[in-house]
Amino acid sequence: MGDDPERLNTEASFAALCGVSPIGYSSRRRSTRRLNHGGDCQANAVLHRIVFTRLRHDPRTQAYYERRTQEGETRREVLRCLERYAARELFNLVRPVSRAPAL
Secondary structure, X not given: OOOOHHHOOOHHXXXXXXXXXXXXXXXXXXXXXXXXXXXXXXXXXXXXXHHHHHHXXXXXXXXXXXXXXXXXXXXXXXXXXXXXXXXXXXXXXXXXXXXXXXX
């Protein structure tokens, strides 16, 4: 988040900074989303490691992965969703607590 964490007001802006915000794209017959390849590479690498560690050790993440692949999602699409979810959780952990104005 850098020296100025107040610049990131929403978890969506944090996800864009990390490079895990979805970008819509379509061809003639297909419309889907892909990951934003911009953003901070180190933050993206951290989220990538979090997802793969969860896939190895967390039964809830493994069940989610299995369920989504059985629904017909590709491996890449499921990993995109998991990275976005990890970014949402991480943002809620590191964002500054807003203070009420003193009167």
